[in-house]
Amino acid sequence: MAADNPRIPLINLNATGGNLKYTELRHQSPSVAKTDAHKPSATPPATTINIPTKIIVHNEKVISTPSTSVNDYDLRRLPTQQRRFVKKAMMANVGYRLAKRKDLHIKRRLICDIMCAIGLLGIFLMIIESELTFNRLDHKDTTVSLLIKATITFTSIILFGLVFYYHRLDVNLYCVDNSIDDWRIALTRSRLLLIILEALVCAIHPIPGHFLVEWSSQYVRGYTNPNLNPYQSSLLSPIVSNFSLTTIVNENSNNDNSATSSVSYVPIDVMLSLPMFLRLYLLCRLIMLRSHLVRDASSQSLGYLNRVSFNFRFVIKAYITKSPAFSLMSFCITSFFIASWSLRACDYNIKTGHMRMLDAMWLFIVSFATIGYGDIVPSTYCGRGIAAISGLIGVFSTALLVAVISQKLELTRSEKYVHNFVTDIDLAKRHRHEAANVVKYGWKVWFLKRKGKHMFIDYIKAQRKLLTSIHRIRKIKHEQRKLGDNCITLLEVYNSQKLSNVTTDDVSQKVISMERKVDRIEDKLITMNINLQSMQDTMNIIIDKLN
Structure with a gap:
């Protein structure tokens, strides 16, 4: 009956034990009808789609055999509501x-x-x-x-x-x-x-x-010279009067006798x-x-568990951390060639054409390094904008360069341990030396004072050296405390915490083992008590019989 009605399409789902036919009305919830696989049917064959999922319909769990693939063409042949139902069923399968x-x-x-x-x-x-x-x-x-x-x-x-x-x-x-x-x-x-x-x-x-x-953006006022470089600053042109030649912004100049319009x-x-x-x-x-971070399934799983998105920001941070020098050099070289060619393309003069590539490279270098010699200047606002962007990129790259150099100059963990150990030994030697000086000059001050020579120059020198040695000892102790504080980092705290956890686990295991032994001893004592009680009862019976 359902097959004769074109408004009630059928979806035949292949299962292990037989065929499951899902009938879904257009304006009703989907219903499930189980049919026998060996029962003949006169109805025309229904559309067959393999759905690799577990489907729950009206609180009845129907399990189908997972298939390897789903035919998208068969999905497109279905109506919209049935297609959504099938997609939901497929999405439920991991x-x-x-x-x-x-x-x-x-x-x-x-x-x-x-x-x-x-x-x-x-x-x-x-x-x-x-x-x-x-x-x-x-x-x-x-x-x-x-x-x-x-x-x-x-x-x-x-x-x-x-x-x-x-x-x-x-x-x-x-x-x-x-x-x-x-x-x-x-x-x-x-x-x-x-x-x-x-x-x-x-x-x-x-x-x-x-x-x-x-x-x-400008034209250069100077002497008429067919070989004049329009990108060269006017400050470098020859001076024949008492007034310096300057660059004047003027777009509407008609004086051909005093200026050369470029x-x-x-x-x-x-x-x-x-x-x-x-x-x-x-x-x-x-x-x-x-990137291997994005392609690796284990890395993706760790990222999902720690709520870390593997986007470009994370990947570029990982590459900069792994190889900062190569990353910074690649960025600077790419910016150098792109900005240099852009400066060459932007600055176009009718007489001389575009700026030469070498001049554009030099202009980028002086803009990138924020030096600004002024020997070559851009002649259009487009070139000026690119020069300004080059300066900003140079400031950003300089900051990255400082960070990279600081990271390269930083001591490794082993080197830091060796340096701190050697410094600690040197401070200990200096502390012993100054302590000996304190004893020596203190005894000398006491001896001179006892002899009544506390007004002599030797007494004053000895007392000055004693105070200097005491001050040095205090300074050395301060450096030793500072060295100890610098040695303690998050890594040392983590290692100490890890060792403490290991020790705590060992103690816990030993306590548990001791508790088990005590329990066994208690069981044996109870058994011995029972045996002694039985022996006492037996002895009492024997004594009663003898009496």
Whole structure:
């Protein structure tokens, strides 16, 4: 009857002992009907799905045999309510969740690898196309330039689509970890904003064509010289008058006799190319997903037990702690090349073209080190902004460098023990020496005072040396106490606590063993008392018979 009604679909679940048919109405709770496996039926075959779970329906526990996989195509063929019911049943099985979680981790790692490769390829092609233009070897309208830009656009489109696919896998993984059957619960507002921002970052790329935008910040007032470097500070130009030459901010100068106008532009391609370096976040994500801390199941279990999330912040902290010098050097070198090329791309002058790479490197170094010689200055606001960012990165890197050097200069535990032991021996020797001086000069002061020479210079010298020795002894004792306090760290406290726990456990075991022995002695004493009582009764009986 149910098979004839199209509004009551059937789900046949294969079990060990037979077939379980779950009938679910559209507007009612699911019901369970058990049928005999060997009973013939004239109804058409129902949809068969293997559900690896334990299903509880109306307080009746029905156990099915766990299967290795579930056909997603069969799930999609079911109505919405039945699909939710089946997903809830599958999510209740830990084995299914672990297998699904492992599969999602592998897919997410593979998609991240592809995204990182495509992102780095787009950055590499962008640099090649820009350098061809900077060096006057190619032009924006040529076939090679259009081909390279078309390739960049194609890779950006692929990357744009992979962003959404990656976050779909991430949402599915979150649902599996938290036993959520509806993916819309995991799609929060912050996650949605993050997806939109990431898609926007991956979509920005230079478009085909050649466009320039005037973004000048200054021109240098000086002598007319065709070989004048527009990035060189005006303070270094020749002085022929009593007044120093200065850099004047003026965008509308028409005096061609007294000044040489060097107008700077920023191409639109540069404005669209520089944000492509933000795609390097894909490399950071690749480092996180390829880390042994994230891939190791035992590490993940420990993280879940201790409520530690294995995100990029935790992974980068672990790498910095493990190899701080290599991490800091990699960050500084990457920042050096990216910022130097950005300075070269931003500063564009009509007469001299873009800034040379060596000049851009030198400008980054003086900005990174916060020196600021002023021999080379950026000519656009874009270049000034990058120089300011370079200075901030330099301050941050200097702080990290100080922390790394402090960690490298710190003594190890064994070295600290040896140093403290040698220092303690030296302080003990000095203490004995000063104690002997106190006895010697004290006896000398007493002897001179007894002879009545307390007004002589020898008495005054002896008393001064006595007081000096007493002061040195006090100072040495203070250093010894300070050395003892410095030796006590959290590691020593932990070791002492560990030894105390071991000793306490040994004492507890001995007390327990002693209690057992005392109990056995009490049992033997009770037995002896009983035997003595029986012997006394026997002796009394014998005595009564003899009397």
